[in-house]
Amino acid sequence: MRKINGRIMTVMLFSAAILFLAAITISGSIFSDEAMITDFSRKNLAPSLQYLFGTDWLGRDMFIRTLTGLSMSIKIGLLAAFASSIIALALGIISATMGKTADAIVTWIIDLVMGIPHILLLILISYAFGKGFKGVVIGVALTHWTSLARVIRSEVLQLKEATYIKAAQKLGVSKFEIAWKHMFPHLFSQFLVGLILMFPHAILHEASITFLGFGLSPEQPAIGIILSESMKYLAMGRWWLAVFPGLLLVGTVILFDVAGESLRKLLDPSSAHK
Amino acid sequence: MKKFIKVLSLAVSALLIFSACSSAEKNAEVQKDTDSVIVAMGTSSEPEAGFDPAYGWGAGEHVHEPLIQSTLTVTTKDLKIDYDLATDIKTSDDGLLWTVVIRDDVFFTDGEKLTAEDVAFTYNTVKETSSVNDFTMLDKAVAVDDTTVEFYMTKPYSIWPYTMAIVGIVPEHAYSADYGSNPIGSGRYIMKQWDKGQQIIFEANPDYYGDEIKMKKVTVVFMDEDAAFAAVKAGQVDLAYTAAAYAEQNVKGYELLAFESVDNRGFNLPTVKETTDADGNKIGNNFTSNVLVRRALNIGIDREQTILNVMDGYGTKAYSVCDKMPWYNAEAEIECDKDEAARLLDEAGWKTGADGMREKDGIKAGFNLLYPASDSLRQAMCADVQNQLKELGIDVTIEGVGWDTAYTRALSEPLMWGWGAHTPMELYNIYHTVGSSAEYSPYSNETVDRYMDEALSASSLEESYELWQKAQWDGTTGITQEGDIPWIWLANIDHLYWSDVNLTGAEQKLHPHGHGWSIVNNVDQWSWK
Numbered sequence: 001m002r003k004i005n006g007r008i009m010t011v012m013l014f015s016a017a018i019l020f021l022a023a024i025t026i027s028g029s030i031f032s033d034e035a036m037i038t039d040f041s042r043k044n045l046a047p048s049l050q051y052l053f054g055t056d057w058l059g060r061d062m063f064i065r066t067l068t069g070l071s072m073s074i075k076i077g078l079l080a081a082f083a084s085s086i087i088a089l090a091l092g093i094i095s096a097t098m099g100k101t102a103d104a105i106v107t108w109i110i111d112l113v114m115g116i117p118h119i120l121l122l123i124l125i126s127y128a129f130g131k132g133f134k135g136v137v138i139g140v141a142l143t144h145w146t147s148l149a150r151v152i153r154s155e156v157l158q159l160k161e162a163t164y165i166k167a168a169q170k171l172g173v174s175k176f177e178i179a180w181k182h183m184f185p186h187l188f189s190q191f192l193v194g195l196i197l198m199f200p201h202a203i204l205h206e207a208s209i210t211f212l213g214f215g216l217s218p219e220q221p222a223i224g225i226i227l228s229e230s231m232k233y234l235a236m237g238r239w240w241l242a243v244f245p246g247l248l249l250v251g252t253v254i255l256f257d258v259a260g261e262s263l264r265k266l267l268d269p270s271s272a273h274k
Numbered sequence: 275m276k277k278f279i280k281v282l283s284l285a286v287s288a289l290l291i292f293s294a295c296s297s298a299e300k301n302a303e304v305q306k307d308t309d310s311v312i313v314a315m316g317t318s319s320e321p322e323a324g325f326d327p328a329y330g331w332g333a334g335e336h337v338h339e340p341l342i343q344s345t346l347t348v349t350t351k352d353l354k355i356d357y358d359l360a361t362d363i364k365t366s367d368d369g370l371l372w373t374v375v376i377r378d379d380v381f382f383t384d385g386e387k388l389t390a391e392d393v394a395f396t397y398n399t400v401k402e403t404s405s406v407n408d409f410t411m412l413d414k415a416v417a418v419d420d421t422t423v424e425f426y427m428t429k430p431y432s433i434w435p436y437t438m439a440i441v442g443i444v445p446e447h448a449y450s451a452d453y454g455s456n457p458i459g460s461g462r463y464i465m466k467q468w469d470k471g472q473q474i475i476f477e478a479n480p481d482y483y484g485d486e487i488k489m490k491k492v493t494v495v496f497m498d499e500d501a502a503f504a505a506v507k508a509g510q511v512d513l514a515y516t517a518a519a520y521a522e523q524n525v526k527g528y529e530l531l532a533f534e535s536v537d538n539r540g541f542n543l544p545t546v547k548e549t550t551d552a553d554g555n556k557i558g559n560n561f562t563s564n565v566l567v568r569r570a571l572n573i574g575i576d577r578e579q580t581i582l583n584v585m586d587g588y589g590t591k592a593y594s595v596c597d598k599m600p601w602y603n604a605e606a607e608i609e610c611d612k613d614e615a616a617r618l619l620d621e622a623g624w625k626t627g628a629d630g631m632r633e634k635d636g637i638k639a640g641f642n643l644l645y646p647a648s649d650s651l652r653q654a655m656c657a658d659v660q661n662q663l664k665e666l667g668i669d670v671t672i673e674g675v676g677w678d679t680a681y682t683r684a685l686s687e688p689l690m691w692g693w694g695a696h697t698p699m700e701l702y703n704i705y706h707t708v709g710s711s712a713e714y715s716p717y718s719n720e721t722v723d724r725y726m727d728e729a730l731s732a733s734s735l736e737e738s739y740e741l742w743q744k745a746q747w748d749g750t751t752g753i754t755q756e757g758d759i760p761w762i763w764l765a766n767i768d769h770l771y772w773s774d775v776n777l778t779g780a781e782q783k784l785h786p787h788g789h790g791w792s793i794v795n796n797v798d799q800w801s802w803k
Contacts, residue, residue, distance in 0.1 A: 038657035040583035057519060057650070058657050131676075217674035218647050219657075229650070235500040236523060 010262040017259040021074060024252065028071020035060070035068035035221040047240050054240040056229065066245040068221040070252055076133070077202040077256075080140035084202070085195040088145035089187070092152025093179050096160065106153070110146045118143055122205055123214045136215045140202045148194040155190055159183050189267040196260035200253040207249060223249050308802045310491035311777065314502040314514035319494075319790035320474075324454020325465060327442040328399060331454075334406030336788030337696050339795045341476065343442025343459035346374055346393065347435045349696050351783045353599050355435040355735065358484075359388070359443065359460075369430030369731050374423050374438075380460050380483050382445045388460050390417035395446040397425065407440070430731035432738040436697035462487055462798045472496065478798070487798040494794070506772040513779070514772045515789055517651070518585040521770060529775050532768040533793075535785035536599060536694035538592040539655055540763035541643065542715030543568045543688055556686035558716050561641050566622035568759045573608055574615030574666050575659060581765050584654040588770055592763040594746060594754075598784060601698040601742035606754040606763075615666055624667070632667035640669030644689040647674030652690040655764065685716060694766065694787035698742045702726050704761065705745070705753055717760035721751050769793070776803040 004012075028035075043059035045051055053062035095106035113121065126139035159165055159182075168178050209215045210224030218225050223245060230241035265271045323329035325342050332340035339348065346360045357363075362375040380388040397415035400407070411434075413426040425434070448458045457465050462484070463476035473495040478487040497505060502514040506525050521530055545568070546558035562568055577591040590597070593606035624632040624639045632639035643659060645652040656672040663670050680689055691714075693700060706726050707718040722745050729741035747754045753761070769785045771793060780799040785792045 038654075038661060040658065040661070043583075058654055213647065218650075218653060219672050219674055232500050232519070232650075235503050236520060 007266070010265050014259055014262040014266070017255045017262070021252065021255055021259070024067060025071045025074045028068040028074075031064045032068050032071075032221070035065045036219065037061075044238065046238075047244070053244040054238070056238075056241055057233070062226070062241060062244065065221045065226060066223070066248055069223040069226050069245065070248060072216075072221060073203045073206050073223050073249075074199075074252070076137055076140065076206045077199045079137050080144065080202045080206070081195055081198040083137070083141035084144040084198060085148055085191060087141070088148035088194070089152055089191055091145070092149045093156055093183065093187075095149070095153045096156030097175055097179050097183075103153075106149070110149055113143065114146045118205070119208060119212075122209055123212065126209055126214050131214060132216060136206055136209060139209065140205055144198055144202055144205070148191075148198065151190060151194060152187060155187055156183060159186060193260060193264045193267065196256065196263055199256040199260070203249075203253055203256070307491070309489055310493070311489055311513065311797065311800060312493045312495060312511045313794060313797070314495050314497055314505055314511040315790055315793075316502075316515055317496045317498055319788075320471070320496045321454075323405075324468075325442075325457035326454040327396070327440075327444065328403045328405070329454060330406040331457075332442055332791075333404070333440040335695075336790055336792075337440050337786050338788075338791035340440075340442035340459070341461050341463045341791075341794065341797075342457050342465055343444060343461045344380065344388070345440065345442055346376065346438040349436070349439050349783065351781065353696055353784060355439065358439075359393070360438070363435060363438075365432075365434075365733070367733070369432060369733065370427045372425040372427065372434055373418075374425070376421050376423065377483065378421050381481055382448070382458050382460050383464050383479055383481070384445070384448060384458050386445060386447055388443065388445070389420045390423040391420075392446050393417065393423045393443055395449070396441060396443045397423075399444070399449070400441055407437070409437075432730055432732040432735060433698055435735065436699070439696070463492065485799070489797050489800045492794065492797050503772070512774045512777050513793070515793070516770045516772055518588045518767075518770060521586050521588060525772060527775055528772045531771045531773045531779070532588050533771070533782045533785055534590055534598075535766050535769050535787075536597055536696075537692065537769065537785055537787045537789070538595060538597065538694045538763050538766045539652060539690060539692050540592060540595070540761055540765075541659075541688040541690050542684055542761050543571065543759070544686060544716045545718075545758060545760050546711075546716045548686060555682050557711075559641060559686050559688070560637075561639060562688065564622050565758060566618045567624070567639075568762075569755055570615040570618035570622070570666070571663070571668075572755055572759050572762045573611050573618070575662050575762070575764065576610040576612075577764050578610070579662070580655060580658045583658050584651065585765065585767060588768040589765040590768070592766045594763055595693050595700055595704055595761070596698065597763075597766055599696075599698070601701070601739045603743035603746035603752075603754070605747040605752075608755045612666065619666065619668075626667050630667060631664075631669050638669050639667060640671070642671045642673055642687045644673055644675050644680060644683055644687050646680060646690075647676055649690075649692075651767070652692070656690050659764075681714070684714060691761075692787055696786050698729070698738070701742055701745060702730070712760070715760060717758065719751065719753075719758055721748070722753060722758075777801075778803060 037060065039059040041059065042055050043057055045055040047054040051061050051063060053066055056062055091106050095103045121143050122139045125142055126135035129135040129138045165178060165182055168182055206215065207224040210222040211228045215224060216222045226245045227242060233241050321331050325331045327333055327340060327343065332338055344359045346358060347355050348358045350356045359376045359380060360374050361377055364373045376390060376393060382388055394415040394417040397412060401409040401412050411427055411429055411431040413428045416424045418424055442459060444453060445458050455468065462479055462482050464479050465474065466477045467475040473493055476492040478490045495511065499517055503516060503520050505511045506514045506528055509527065543562040544559040545563055547563045548556060548558045548560050551557050581587060581589040593608065594602055596602045619632055623634045627633045643656045645656045653674060660670040660672055675683060704714060705712055705717065705722055707723050711718050725741050725745035725748065729738040729745065732738035732741055746752050747757060751757050753759065769789050773779065778801050780796040
């Protein structure tokens with residue numbers, strides 16, 4: 001048997017993580033209606049084969065509710081991280097290529113957003129946009145782009161000194177064309193890894209904002225809501241309401257981290273051939 | 275070897291900490307005095323603005339006896355009126371002048387005598403500054419002599435004695451902006467210590483003019499539901515509020531007390547079709563605007579099932595905002611009848627479609643039912659209503675909202691409310707037309723308004739009770755099932771407490787809305803076995 005090398009291992013790890021996350025997202029979406037069903041004839045049941053994660057005080061199936069909650073978190077995470085990274089890319093490139101003033105303004109904005117405590121800004125933005133799904137997505141999107149924007153900006157600053165860029169400049173290629181045609185392909189790997197590593201952040205922040213009651217309304221299945229509701233029942237010995245959803249949330253975040261890390265390994269020239 | 279010593283010292287320190295904890299617990303148990311009691315209330319019960327009646331102490335949404343201050347009147351066990359400071363109350367024929375004679379033997383705890391001047395000062399002050407109660411019916415209060423005070427009214431207000439029961443009398447000579455945190459009164463207790471966010475300690479007023487105070491020291495601690503339960507389990511409190519969710523637990527040395535209340539839950543049904551007002555807010559609801567639909571909803575919900583499902587049986591069926599009060603009209607009572615509900619919906623044109631849900635002209639029968647997002651009991655009630663109405667073919671969605679938007683949204687969408695006060699004025703606030711519609715949900719009925727106006731200008735309380743009842747149902751119109759039914763009332767929730775088995779609490783009057791200070795209304799008469 002041929003020995004599995006590191007690269008294949010990483011590819012497998014990456015695919016497994018993505019597959020698992022996709023499974024959660026899809027199954028959660030399929031069951032989204034069922035996650036809202038309340039049935040008082042089956043309330044407060046401990047975990048069993050029929051109800052893997054037990055049921056809560058409204059007789060909701062916590063397994064389905066957790067799946068749906070996580071899939072909602074992942075969707076919010078995807079949307080928010082994607083929007084966030086687009087902002088980061090645009091601002092990063094603008095800052096590095098459009099001259100001193102643009103750079104000063106963008107750096108100032110980055111410092112401003114970074115200067116306000118994350119969760120506070122998130123709550124403010126979500127609240128201003130009327131909470132709910134929209135509020136959370138906009139909130140997460142508008143607060144998570146800063147570090148990626150910094151990375152891209154410094155990367156672009158380096159690139160600007162590269163001979164092929166200098167050559168393009170001398171040949172009279174427009175600034176926009178240089179940014180799009182010559183810089184973006186070079187930045188893509190950083191961008192992609194940054195994007196994926198932003199997911200766990202976004203998901204955790206979505207969970208914390210709904211936990212604090214500034215996100216979705218409580219009948220919605222969201223992982224933060226599930227966890228904040230479960231707190232009340234811990235004293236009554238209903239541990240399953242907190243433990244399983246909590247573990248699954250941690251698992252999901254770790255999986256995203258694994259996916260992001262393995263992707264970085266695959267794309268990073270220094271580790272790509274190990 | 276070093277490692278071993280490290281582990282050993284860790285183990286020893288852990289042991290020490292544990293033993294320190296357990297001995298502290300033991301101490302708490304030993305120190306139980308026979309004339310003191312520790313009561314746990316919810317964190318929201320801590321009076322934010324202190325003990326100033328103008329800013330909500332005893333008054334407002336959550337009424338209770340102010341303990342520190344005396345009031346002119348008190349409500350009795352059956353919610354009629356008795357005297358506290360007052361010895362005689364007279365009203366003029368036109369209802370515009372109330373003359374109250376007060377006791378001559380009452381002193382504030384700083385030694386000053388309580389006179390009619392203080393009473394007049396209190397009422398003129400709350401009229402100016404009260405942030406929780408409406409005093410527009412009072413023109414001014416005047417002290418005629420040391421023991422007589424006259425209230426000049428702007429309009430007849432027959433239920434003034436109920437207002438007098440919630441205004442604690444403050445001393446004119448010691449009232450300032452910080453009165454809330456340094457209250458002086460003439461009531462049963464003196465506020466000794468207030469650790470904000472934690473506890474308040476009361477001590478009996480040695481010069482109290484009324485019955486002897488048995489419980490000399492009352493400590494009220496504020497904690498969340500789960501913390502209160504943990505405190506009960508640890509034996510740290512003598513009486514603690516709790517919720518139905520904890521009711522099935524067993525705690526050694528404690529019993530579960532359930533007190534009936536008029537703390538009701540129900541939802542409003544906008545009675546007009548949907549329009550948009552000048553500010554762009556939606557007003558009215560196309561589904562609930564039909565009176566047949568409202569009747570079907572009222573009769574189609576099995577209240578008993580809701581109480582069993584949501585409150586584990588700790589509640590009573592509610593049919594009005596004022597069940598069991600002297601001004602309650604029992605005509606509001608109905609039996610759940612799902613067949614009749616289905617017939618009413620058919621009659622209204624909502625026919626059952628292929629999927630079992632009702633529809634009319636291609637529109638599905640249903641509405642969005644709101645609840646305050648922080649209230650899990652109301653959320654559960656909404657979920658139960660949703661399930662029950664689904665059986666009737668009505669598609670209800672539920673949504674948790676914050677109070678910042680709830681009031682406006684309730685004008686077009688039903689909201690799960692909680693009410694229940696010790697005054698008939700609540701009927702007025704909910705059902706009486708202000709401008710073109712009632713305040714909290716679009717509704718207006720001239721006859722109902724007229725009865726309530728007449729009730730306010732009645733010459734006696736007894737007469738007013740009858741008129742308040744007629745406002746609910748006079749035989750032809752009203753707010754009950756056969757009338758306009760603009761609100762549906764589902765349940766009065768029992769107020770639950772864990773109580774030390776050796777503690778004997780005095781009989782409670784029907785608790786109003788708010789699971790808080792009502793329990794200690796008569797803490798002075800509690801005793802230990």
